[in-house]
Amino acid sequence: MSAFRTLDDADVGGKRVLLRVDLNVPMENGRVTDATRLERVVPTIREIAGKGGRVVLLAHFGRPKGKRVESESLAPVAAALEGLLGRPVAFAEDCVGEPARAAVSAMADGDVVLLENTRFHAGEEKNDPDFAKALAESGDLFVNDAFSAAHRAHASTEGLAHVLPSFAGRAMQAELDALTKGLEHPERPLCAVVGGAKVSTKLDLLENLVAKVDSLVIGGGMANTFLHAIGVGVGKSLAERDLAATAQRILDRAKETGCAIILPVDATVAERFEEHAPHHEYGIDAIPDAGMILDVGSLSVDRVRAAISDAKTLVWNGPLGAFEKSPFDKGTVEAARFAAERTRAGKLVSVAGGGDTVAALNHAGVADDFSYVSTAGGAFLEWLEGKPLPGVEALRRS
Structure with a gap:
């Protein structure tokens, strides 16, 4: 019931x-x-x-x-x-x-x-x-x-x-059923993919997830903040350097809870954020001072695929790179297509949501292949953050 x-x-x-x-x-x-x-x-x-x-x-x-x-x-x-x-x-x-x-x-x-x-x-x-x-x-x-x-x-x-x-x-019921399967009563192992530009917008989400998931893939611009926190040079990449201590606290918390944090090990780097800008893949320990990390690299995609392959449930919020401009969409597209393939094969329950996430999955052509894609934006994010939603709580059986 x-x-x-x-x-x-x-x-x-x-x-x-x-x-x-x-x-x-x-x-x-x-x-x-x-x-x-x-x-x-x-x-x-x-x-x-x-x-x-x-x-x-x-x-x-x-x-x-x-x-x-x-x-x-x-x-x-x-x-x-x-x-x-x-x-x-x-x-x-x-x-x-x-x-x-x-x-x-x-x-x-x-x-x-x-x-x-x-x-x-x-x-x-x-x-x-x-x-x-x-x-x-x-x-x-x-x-x-x-x-x-x-x-x-x-x-x-x-x-x-x-x-x-x-x-x-019925639409509310479908959303609640999907989110319950995704985070409240998931089939384990449970993997989360969290991307996007800034750690500051997803602090509550990250702190909630490290206590609930078995593995957490961190991508997008926010991964640069974590790399900076562990002493990796990120060149001119977008990074909230003032949040290094916060990122380290999340990493420490993950160790306590047994959550495996998966950060990029290589990156696609360019000096300009433009469509088809000259780019190159570098190991994370060799990012040029003038370079900007705009996507995860091939080895990192392999690690994300391995994490998804090990999982029975996947929760996804945010792209792995600057997917709006080619070729910096490659990491997000390849990981999303792999998750969709696992879902179609009946090996994965995949729940995704958030504005950029929906756009990225549509860009990859796989939004219809995920178990559930939420268009709810703020409500989806607050659910992932572990916050009670007033309009939902009012419908709970007493």
């Missing part, structure tokens, strides 16, 4: 179901330019409507800071969602008060209505109990399908769960 209440526990027939979704999609000239987030919530909407529930959609868009901003209205999103669902999606010009009441009162079983941007009200981000109660007037049940907003204790993500019977939608 899931640790969370899901739609399997809910009787939605004939009920008004307040469904919190993430519709914060990219827009251009009033049109949705990437419908990925809309596609992820379609199954939950269809299931509730198919069972005779009245689907009342709640979502935020942009950062209007508690005021009505017409350019951040959800109205254009209703039309895009209608096209994906293949059924009408009505729109209410407010998420509370008379406009919401009138739109919801007009619904029949199986209907779908989208209420206006919750962030047009200051009570949303303040998690104002009175605003949560006002939202709750439109529903008999609350279903949260917006994991990407679950790290925020807002009225429509956390507050509502204390007012109405509450459940996880």
